[in-house]
Amino acid sequence: MVADTRSKIFDMVLNILIFIAVLVCLIPILHVASISLSSNSAILAGRVYIWPVELNVDSYKVVFADKTMIKSLVFTAKLTVVYTLLSMLMTVLAAYPLSKKGLKGRNLFLLIIVFTMYFSGGMIPDYILIKNLGLLNNFWALVLPGLISAFNMIVLKTFFSTLPESLEESAFIDGASYLTILIRIVLPLSLPVLATLSLFYAVGRWNYFMDALLYITDSKLYPIQLKIYQIIYNNMQPEISAIEGNLSSNLLPESLKAASVMFAIIPIIMVYPWLQKYFISGVMIGAIKG
């Protein structure tokens, strides 16, 4: 009985601790959301905690009125889709042959790839390469340099090599080629891993910032992260200040910054719960043993 009571207290303390951890995760986001939805006077008076005070959507009106903001969001979505599709194609093309133990030169290919995980030219040689290829201010500068993640490739290779060989052998007897086998048998069996890796590529691309900072100066090619960065850190974009001036409302830059941040968070929050079930298994595969 004593043990039982103890266990109950243990459960209670545990539930509370986890609840606090969850709150710690949520409160910063709720605070920013509230700032973005509150009135200027309430923000300045320090009355906004994690719930909007004097609810209004003026700052969102300003953000949405800024055409470059929407364009940048659409551009980033397009970029993410193109990048993810190409990355997955390339990753599969590398992982499938390298999962075949009998392939001559396999270890050499693997060594060439794994070495890039340990050693790289770094920022400046990368920049010089992109410049020499004529890709500065080019859509492809945001796609090509990070096309294959060696880590993801190895995760996929490992998964492929766990598929039973007998499946392929029987297909060979029926006269199928590696291409047919890959498309008809291997890929359909790998959907959860493919979904997970696609998610990793997509989130990575959506969130990545450095390449845009380095290679892009043309505002038509600004991914959302670069756009947000400029709004938050370089005070205000000229376009936005202009619109703000026109509105002549009592908008505070704080709520505008908050709305811009939310602008980049909301798409993630919207797709995240639907993809969640995939990535756990994917992380397990990739965990520790690549």
Next chain:
Amino acid sequence: MSQHYLLYIFLILPMAYFFIFKYIPMYGLLIAFKDYNMFQGIWGSPWNNFATFKEIFGMKDFYRAVRNTLLLNGLDLVAGFPAPIILAIMLSELRNKTYKKISQTILYLPHFLSWIVIGGIVIQLFSTQTGLINVVLKKMGIGPVEFLSKKNNWLLVYVASGVWQSAGWNAIIYLAAIAGINPELYEAATVDGAGRLRKIWHVTLPCIKPTIIILLILNVGRIAQIGFDRPYAMGNYFVTEVSDVISTFVYRVGLRSGRFSTATAVGFFQSVVGMVFLLTANYIAEKFDEQGIW
């Protein structure tokens, strides 16, 4: 089975990718040993041997960047390494499955936000005028505290943001390890009269110890490497003394000031040191767990 040629055809594009985008920049490292100028190109620029390296080893900012890289990664390790272990153990002890699922979903979420966005959240949260933290502190009669413009406070915020971003996500690996523990061990412990805390101490922790050690070794191996987005997004003018790390230093010196050779030499230095650390860590991890990482 003599269709291997098709497999080689598959490999053409990926290997071309690695050659062009990974190995050509390695060749580009040559400019660390040259007086690079754009018009003569990498090969055409005159050699200066180790003059660039002598130059960077004489730069005060270089040492500061190296120190800060180690400092920030070190603090991250101390605060950020135990957090996911504790979280994973707590999550695995939850009995209500729905509660567990919902908490996990929320705890993983910050991992999916970019550092730019997190930097934005941090600025809002810690702003002296309107930020939640200072609003609450003022209510309690403390502050305002300048979190983002005072060095030590900034370090605290930097480390906390790291834990916030990745503790939940990194817990997944430990959760997997915990899920793999033989239930009989717990049953035996129950028979011996162990309470839940004792079971955590005598069963869970020893069972996930190999995972903990391997991850620790690997994390120590990454101590000389640092990404760009996070320190760049979190840093500001007032805290450069502690926030300027190798990656931001390379960006500033190389691309902002156009001193390509100098910045490349710094990047090269970091790559080599980072690789030595990683290879050593990997070697130790392999010794520890015979199969190693790969």
